[in-house]
Amino acid sequence: MTQMNVKIDGKDCIGQAGQTILELAIDNGIDIPNLCHDPRLKPSGSCRLCLVEVEGARGPVTACTFEIADGMVVSTDTEEIRGLRKTVLELLFYEHKGACATCDDNGECKLQTYGYEYQVEDDVINCGSVCSEPVPNYTAGNEAIEYDVDKCIRCGRCIRICEEVQMDSALTFKERAGQAEVTTAFDIPLNESTCELCGQCISTCPTGALYERHAKGKGQCKDLKSTTTTCVYCGVGCQIDLNVSAKTGKIVRATSKTGVVPNNGNLCVKGRFGQDFVSDNRRLTMPLIKKDGEFKEASWEEALDLVASRLGAIKEVNGADSIAGLSSAKCTNEENYIFQKFMRACVGTNNVDHCARLCHASTVAGLARAFGSGAMTNSIEELKDAKCIFVIGSNTTEAHPVIALNIKHAVVNNGAELIVADPRCIDLVRFADMHIAQKPGTDVALINAMIKVIIDEDLLDKDFIAERTEDFELLKEAVKNVSLKEAAEITTIPADLIRQAAVTYARAKTSTIIYSMGITQHTTGTDNVLSLANLSMVTGHIGKESTGVNPLRGQNNVQGACDMGALPNVYPGYQQVESPNVQDKFEAAWNAKLSPNKGLTIVEIMHAIEEEKIKGLYIMGENPALSDPNLNRTRKALGEVEFLVVQDIFLTETAQYADVVLPAVSYAEKDGTFTNTERRVQRVRKAVEAPGEARLDWKIICDISTRMGFPMAYYRAAGIMDEIASVSPIYGGISYDRIEKVGLAWPCFDKEHPGTKFLHKGKFSRGKGKFHPVTFIPAKESTDKEFPFVLSTGRQLYQFHTGTMTRKSAVINQVSPTGYVEIQLDDAVNLGISNGDRVEVKTRRGCVETDAKVTENIEPGWIFMPFHFSEAPANMLTIDELDPVAKIPEFKVCAAAVRKIS
């Protein structure tokens, strides 16, 4: 980078080549007014407010577009410049009709700020204040976004963010000159356009022209109290501002600031529009105790006493291992820590697990074996600079929308090559150089074939293999007999495409693998993960910047829940329960006798209930009655267990089975931390008061523990984090004061440690990277005449998991009202099914009625169902066969039949 000396208003500033005057000015605290600038966007120079004088230039130039040069002299505040800016502002007010007094954006609006700063005359501001008769525009009928043309200053930021950042290109200008206004392409309603309702357009609008429809009239920006916290949905960990009305105490709108890590002001539809659940009137406000099959409200004393006494009794009669607990990837690190400590130290069992079992258990198992650490190797930010991105089994734009922005950026702006391996033609395919639509459940065959190509064509990183890894010979032996032709038959992918993918991945300077449930949710999930680890190690694509193996975690704090040891085999920080040294350490730390045996996993717990081995079950913030495989069996178990406690914010499908329901507080009502998918520990902050008598999860657990004879008491969440840091080396340096502004990524061993951007630099966590020979094993259930379709389940963009939260949002329900099954066009024709028809999907385990969604984005013979909808629960159909190592069920493959319901 070339340094450049620039004088701005007499101040010496040092900038980098390629920087604009505005960027340099911002860096140096020099304020240049601007309206069309957003650091996320390419400069446009359209508002003309940032005009400055540059010595030697022909006329005024826009600071946002003009690049600095060495020796440049800039004046930002001359008389002419101020005059021009004032004219520009007057012109904008001539166009902008609308009074600040009634505008929701009052307090945030930049036009308002500059109007005051430049003392634009009242008569100018009011000259256009008579609003035109409102004419329906493209946002009419859309629940999420409202466009008010009278407040629009045509800066084009909404259009640009939709095109440049979201890459959705739903918006454009129509007409010219004074008639120009924002709309969709061809002026169709937003509801029918390509809009994904991310609301990024609102986030960048400098005035109140674009606003959340539901937020209008609920409080002006100047009166809202903003609290920065971490989004509760997926694992990206977006920093989100909850703006709360002091009057109502409710969240009015969710926003985000540019510059924050990791999302830089970007949010997705769920983060921006999915916050209604917090103040939903169906929230649990009182403890409930089931009496004669019906829930009755109870006092906390009564409920806590009952839970403590029943669990205590079960422990006494059947032993500690007859009790199991499901912790929650939705809860904070502190709560997960307390929950597993309660299970281990108070109850005395390692039967603690959580939904990571259903998503990334195979990652934790596989990557820990290969590398020594089961997490994303790189930070989200590094994706932008990867030269090759291999996305396999991750529908990133829908499940991790904000991470997908980085992938798209890498491809579109940095020329990265993108390989997408997914049975469905997912949205990312639009950006991909290659799409590999492998048959569900054939990933090992695909990856082994790629490894074989890399070995055969000598694309190996031999130095890396020699210095950094072990057991390469075993892998070589295992793939010796792999043939590309055979792999092509198994995967249904042309051999040449497999070869091309292998070569592209191997040759790129920095290659990174992104994967998710498409890899993990198989009975061969661990094998799948191991083969990806093998692929990265044969090419040396690991342990470097923008280069690695990156499992995208699905829940806001699934990484943290694992880190906290809400797993049956490890204590916090992945310290093995079966290790006597570790056990000694925790017995000392907690002052309790601990079990030396590892506990049961989720599905094993359900099965153990059938065998009457588990009598008491404590579920905190999970909904297995919708999320677990083979629901008929799961629900039966939930009904059969002797004593069930469910602690949640809503009366979920699972809570219906409970003996005691304890009302907890939502993420917006508590302090704590979440650890996102890139291992970054981030703050969660209380923004609103909890409803009714709902209590903090960790306080509830502490109270029960105390009642059961193991006293636990903490003054506040920060103290719990201090205890976590003291027992978990990878969290050793984490404390609230250090993560106040930006979170830290573990491992962070001590107070001086800066956190770890990417893992395995120079040395793997386990020392040497270990190759594991894996061979292809077909999925447990294969199609036959009766069940001719391969059914996969997964997420969609708008809903989240069991819909407990997202289905409380009017915006989301408008766009995603109910479940469906995706079926390929030819298959649909053969079965006489039209788009929208009611169909029955049936497997050996169950049967579900839903709507058909006929598509060409899926291969013939394969069908897909989202699992969010209780009225069409996909998990009635899924198989509860498990991966032998990770015990993850095979959500992604089972045999199904479809028929039209007449």
Next chain:
Amino acid sequence: MTQKSSSISDFVSWQQRIKSAVDAGRSQIIVCGGTGCVALGSESVYDAFESEIKKQGLEKEVLLKGTGCHGFCEKGPVVVILPDQFFYPGVKPENVAEIFKETVIGRKAIEELLYVDPISSKKITYEYDIPFYAKQQRNIFHNNGRIDPVDVEDFIAHNGYNAFVKVLQEYSPQDVIDSVIKAGLRGRGGGGFPTGVKWDICRKASGQEKYLICNADEGDPGAFMDRSILEGTPHAIIEGMLISAFAIGACTGFIYVRAEYPLAVKNTRLALEQARDSGLLGDNILGTGFCFDIEIRQGAGAFVCGEETALIASIEGHRGMPRTRPPFPAVKGYADEPTNINNVETFANIPLIIENGHEWYSKIGTEKSKGTKVFALAGKVKNTGLVEVPMGTTLRAIVFGIGGGIENDGEFKAAQLGGPSGGCIPTQYLDTPLDYESVQEVGAIMGSGGLIVMDQNVCMVDIARYFLDFVQSESCGKCTPCRVGTRRMLDILESICGGTARMDDLAKLEELAVDVNRASLCGLGQTAPNPVLSTIKNFRDEYVEHIEKRICTAGVCLELLCYQITEKCVGCGACKKVCPVAAITGEKKEIHVLDTEKCTKCGQCYNVCKFEAVKR
């Protein structure tokens, strides 16, 4: 007929064959097929000649040719009979048989069909004697009235592609650039940037690929020289682009032409096909290893797409909106790669420079403005059409020499040069030589060469309003000063024309004009205030009169007109008869009365009164 040449010698021998087949003494009937003449019915004239030739069985002896625009559009359909160059304006199909018999066969002029010079009132027989042509220097348009636009052989017979072949044989890319620099050619699109320098920047810019664009998005009202060149000699543009591509190292070119120019699009498309079929476009051109091809992209007619960055955005498939410069397209243009962009007329000059040498070229014109310039002469002038003169020719020579003076022997008031981005030149500057610098000094711009002549019946405030109305509605809406500023200015002008303005509105207008010029993003906005500023500068009294006295002397601004019947009225009743709203009353032979409340100011009474009794 085309024939693929795979080497230079192939091409040379093909050209020789074509030339040797040409019979110079053969009778030729040239019918202008430019858009203007077509609109006036030249196609049926052509058809009539065709059937006449057939009838007479003289297909071999007489060659009938439809050509591009001859420039004298006002007199269309124009027919020229070669070899003598008999010139007939306004030919109708019923004249054809006689022309054929008398002039084509008999080689005699038909007196009553000849052109009458408006100045001398004499009949003129030959094309070269007509003052409109005689006073021009038609270098670019030389072939326009002579060759068949869609016959590559005809073009080659007229030494077409010779300059390109010369470049391939004798020039390095740098030689070409040096020649163009030394020739002193400046961009004809309006900016007047030295063409060779621009090529040099593009050649030296680093990029993976370079692109060449021909800007045929001619948007100035009244200007149509680029259309005429593309219609008449599309191969000349292809040749100019080939030479440019060779110089800068481009292998992909675009011609961005408005869809409203269907004939230009059609002829260019045919010419491109012929050039490809002849081995003059595509891979390994004439076996030299040079590769270049051209695509046509049609614009939807937005004025702003003539601005180079908006044009590039449009070619790329985006909404035609300009972006800030730098970076200039020569460094970062189409697909973010170095892109050279010139307009049609500029490219038309290139083969001339190469073929005749830069020394020859640089002798034409003034010290800083070389070559010829085409003006689209329009307005209140006797002869309208396309006029090509050496740079530096005075406005007077064009308006009174070539244009034949003011219509109806009126009084010259001003000429608007450079279209809506230009300015007006009043009487005192009639002797200004039209070159880039001089024109700018008097407050106008060369622009693409639109030249609209105005007489005493034109209101300069209304003219400013007209042009501003045009640019404001053509503003793309991207930047604030242009989008809103021009609208505000128009509001003020409308209030001046409407009689509701105050003097401080004029001050506001001037202030705003300066700010819009200084603060706008692209040339469209920056130059939009020019007509306003130049009319205020030269005709301030008219503005003041409008505002303070509520008078429009030219009688154009309706709101300011007040019709009255004076004592001169003899009571003939003519005005009463024509008044559409019965605002005039009065008995026969008595002075009539006009009810100003009812009057709609249509002016019919004024026009019909033979006694100058109606005043306004």
